[in-house]
Amino acid sequence: MRNSSILILFIGLTLISCFDPSKPNFQYFPDMYESLAYETYAESDGFSNGIEAQVPVEGTIPRGWEPYDYPDSNEGYEMAKSNLLSPLDISDNNLSQGKELYEIYCSVCHGDKGDGMGILAQREKFLGIPAYIDREITPGSIYHVLMYGINAMGSHAGQVNEEERWQIAQYVMKLREESKK
C-alpha cells in the first residue's frame, strides 16, 4: 500500500516535470531526429567565430543575384532615377505580384494607397512618411531605394529579390498615378 502511493507520487511528479513549457519535451530514442550535418543557424566549431551561417566570401555573388552597379550615394540615386529602366513589361501579372508584395513589405508604413498613412504612421510609431505623389520618383529610383534604403528607411534587398523589386516599383508607380486623380 505504502509502496504504491510512493509510485503514484513519483509518476505524478514526472508528469508535472515533463510539462515545463520552457523546456523541450522528453524524447524517446531520438535516432535520426537530430541532423548530423550542421544546421543553418546552429553554433558550430567549424568556423572561427563559432557560427554556422557565414557571410558570403567577399567578391562572390550568390546564385541568381545580379550585381547592381549604382553606388549607394546621392549621385547613385540621381543616376538610377534618370537612367535605370525596368526590365519587366507592365502586365497584370506583374502588377498583381507587385501588389501582393507591396502589401507585405511597404503598406505597413506607406499605406495601401501610397499616401504615407500606413498602420505604423496611424499609430504614430513612424512619423513624416511622405506620400508618393509628393515626391518625384521613377521606377529606377524606387528600385534603388529598395536596394539600399534611404534616410530612415532601411534596405529591403534581403527580403525581395531583383524581379520582385521591379514588380513593387511597377505597382508603386501605378499607385502614384492613381492618387493623382
Added chain:
Amino acid sequence: MLHLKRILLVTLLLPSFGFSQEEDVQAGKALFNANCAACHQLNRKAVGPALKGVTEKYDREWLYKWIKNGTQMIKDGDPQAVAIWEEYNRAVMTNYPQFSNEQIDNILAYTNYTPPAPAAAVATSAETVSQGSDISVNIILAVTIVIFTILIVMLFLVQRTLIKIANASGVKIEPEPRRNIKPLWKAVVENQFIMFVLVIGFLLSSAYFTYGYLMQIGIDQGYAPIQPIHYSHKIHAGANQIECKYCHSSARVSKHSGIPSLNVCMNCHEYIGEYNGEEDLENGYTKDFYTNEIKKLYSAVGWDEENQVYTGNTQPVKWIRIHNLPDFVYFNHAQHAQVAKIECQTCHGPVEEMEILYQYSPLTMGWCIDCHRESNVDKDNEYYQKVHEELSKKYGVEKLTVAQLGGIECAKCHY
C-alpha cells in the same frame, strides 16, 4: 491714466497671446509630424540633427532659406549649409518650397516648445479614485462579515431560548441513540460487485492516462522557451499588424521560414528607439522593460544610438528554435504558404496574440496527414490543372484532396 490703460491692455492681451502661441505650437507639431519627423527627432540625432533649440544655432532668415531650398544653398557653397551637409554623411534634406515663413515659424515654435509638467493634482486625484474603488470593496466585505456574525449569534440565541422554553414546559430533549451500523467503506469492500466495477474502472483509467502520457513523448506542443531578447509577436504582428512575411520573408520562397536577420529589425528600430505602447504591469512588461529589450537589439547589431552609426561590433543573438521537425521529415514552407496560400496561423496558431511565442500545433505525422486528407488542391493553379482534370475524372470527384494527389505517400515527406 495712460499707464493704467497700458496695464489693462497688457493684461487683456497676455492670455490671448499665450493662447495663440499654444495654437502655433499645435500647428507646428502637425507640420513637424507630417514632414520632418521621418528624419528629425526633437531631442536626439536621427537621420538629421536633433531640432530642439535649432533657432539658437542658426539665424532665422537662414533657416527659412535652408528649409525652402537647402540644395541650392549647398550648391552655392553657403559655409553653414555645406558644414551640416558634410556632418550628416551628405544626406540631402528634402526642399519644402511650399512652406510659408509663418508655417516655418510654427514648426520652429514647436521645436522650442517645452510642454509644461503635468499638474501633480491630476495624478493625486487619479490615485484617490483607484484607492476609492479598493475601499468600497473592503467596506462591502466588512459589512458582509458583520452581517454573517450577527446571523450566527442570533441562531445560537434562538436555540438557547427554545431549549429554555422546552425545559420550562417540561419537554425532555434526548439525543438520538447511536445504532450499531457498519461503516460505509466496510460495506463497500464486502460487496463483490462494487469492488469488481471499481477495479475495472481503475485499470481502464490508468491505462488511459498511461497511454496519453506515452503518446505525448517527443511532442513539443506548448513549448515556449525564454528567448535572449523578449520579442513580442503580440506587439509586432498584433497591435502593429506587421505582416508575418515582412520579417519571415523566406517563407515565401524557401523551405525554411527563417529567423529574420537583425537588419530586418533595424528597418524599423533605427527609428524606433523606445517603447511607447501599452504596458502589462501584472507580468512586469513595462515601457522600460520593452525599451531595454530594444537596447539589447542595439548592442547585438552594434548600433550606436547616440551617434546613429553602426560600430561594426556585433554579437550573434542565440535565438532558441521552437518548431523543429525531426531530421527525417521534409517540410517546405513555400509550398504551403505561397503555393497553397495557407495562412501562417493555420499551423502556428494565433501568433498575433502571443506575448511569448509557443508551439501551437503538435507537428506530429498524424496531424499532417489529417490536414492532407481534408484540404483541397487549388485547381486554378496552372501547375495542377492537367493532373487535376485527369485525377478528378478517375476518382469521380469535383475537387481533389491533397491526399488524392499523392499527399500521403511515404516518399512525399520521407526520403
